[in-house]
Amino acid sequence: MSISQSSIIPFISTIFAAIATAFGVNAFIRPEHALSMFEFQYPTSPDAKQLVDYLMIVYGVRDIFIGVALLSAAFSGNRKTLGWNLLGFAGAAFADGLVCKMNGHGEWNHWGYGSFVAILGLVLAGGF
Template sequence: MSGSRTSSSLPLRIAASAVGTLCAAFGINALLRPAHALTFFEMMPPTSAADRRVVDALMAVYGVRNIFMGVATYTAAYYGHRKALGWIVLAASGVAFADGLICKLHGQGEWGHWSLAPIVAAVGSLLLAGH
């Protein structure tokens, strides 16, 4: 297990935990306020009740996904698994990039996601590099 468990630098663990907090907060917001969560994608909720139910259900899926990413990040940070934490954070940057790409394909909102993706990727990469 050499290298899989280490006391990685405190600043990187704090940065990774901040990523986890952001993920969890976005997830909780999506579960409790799906219409507000759509604003992060620069989208408006549909006006028909049937369409609104579908969008609210999809926002719940998005919310659970983000809460999972937050919990996974916290868990790896808490137990000091630097490599696992690095991969989880790096994967979260991929999610931010993909969310931005989906926004771009729908016309707007990509930079709210793309501005975070490289920062999150840098934290994940530094954790994987062992600094």
């Protein structure tokens, strides 16, 4: 059996889906904590706080969508779709890391798991 047909791969993908969904829910409930994952300082002025809180809602919706997309592909049994969804998730992680790098630090908090997600996606999409 090839690695792309292993039953553990959808299970691992489901874990990543749960993590993405949890990140999204966290952004809704605790925007200050979600912002800390990018190693940005939470603003002190009320207008800036409101803006950041609203942007964290957008970020949260994105992460929840990623989680739902991964779960739907994993539960439907379509491994190629799951692989492409994982590659999309890896792309989002890469972009998040790039923003952190532009801020001066914290990029590997995103690029570390993003690399693993990308490899998993490539396996399922037929890249190996």
